[in-house]
Amino acid sequence: MKNLRKLLFPFSLGYKGIMALRNHAYDQQWFASKRFKLPIIGVGNLSTGGTGKSPMTEYIVRLLNDQYRVATLSRGYGRETSGYRKVQVSSLAKEVGDEPLQFKQKFPELSVTVDENRIRGIQKIREDENTADVIVLDDIYQHRKVHPGFLILLTSYDAPFYEDLVLPAGNLRESRRGAQRADVVVITKCPPDLDVNTQKISAQKVKKYTDSPVYFSSITYDDVARGVEDKVLSEFKKSSFTLVTGIAKPQPFMEYLLTKGLHFEEKHFADHHNFTEKELATLDEIPVILTTEKDYVRLKPYLKKTKLFYLPIRFSFLNGERAFNDLIKNYMKNDRN
Missing domain, CATH: 3.40.50 (Rossmann fold)
Incomplete structure (x- = not known):
């Protein structure tokens, strides 16, 4: 199947070109990218999925929840509703999406909301609640109408972006150069015993596309x-x-x-x-x-x-957990938005 998809490479060139033009328009500010006077942390990927966005979002919530009033906002993928919705513990997944409901049931005190229009969603969180010190945006990497103050790029160890192709020949939503927008890169789903030399080789491959720090993490099961x-x-x-x-x-x-x-x-x-x-x-x-x-x-x-x-799954860093945490905490203190 993988080799058959490579036959679609000519179509990937067209899609890659369209996404490059779109990103260039945002980079040159021809298209508006809204900033907010509130810390916004974005979690996303270059690929179509399966990189561990939910465990990372949960990690950030746990990291900040004791000190800050955290809110999460996502599209609510897979729900049968639309527009802005506050997620309740009693909500159904078909109403709000499975991942937002999972967050709410795990953190009942957390402000969890969904809206396919992220700008509207952020504004509604501030208007309706005015209780959020920070908003964590899930699956935001290609949603460039919002400019997160801190952007986390995830890529899985078994399918890293630097070895992938753009859709439809591969699974990338945009070219590898998109990695340069990230403030930090986390390689997820690594073997827990991944050796230091292999980590260095992978980090060097990431560094071809971004100067941002690179960390490695794994997911283990309870x-x-x-x-x-x-x-x-x-x-x-x-x-x-x-x-x-x-x-x-x-x-x-x-x-x-x-x-x-x-x-x-x-x-x-x-x-x-x-x-x-x-x-x-x-x-x-x-x-x-x-x-x-x-x-x-x-x-x-x-x-x-x-x-x-x-x-249940457990998310953990193989290296640099303290350094990663400091990046997030320093961002919160400095509030770069």
């Missing part, structure tokens, strides 16, 4: 599945279960479970998939389901018969 009741992962060996996922890249999750000696049936859906009534009815006949946290918030309101569990 050993306890959460649900109506908690269940140690090893207990899943005693009975059959079905793995249900609706995420961009389910392979790492599957591989982790296999390394734990677990055997399971699989049902995979597209990222942010909106389950139909028929699909939900079929899933509800499965005795035990293990899923991701994002899928859990979508499925929980509708599955009454099945025992539903999710496996």
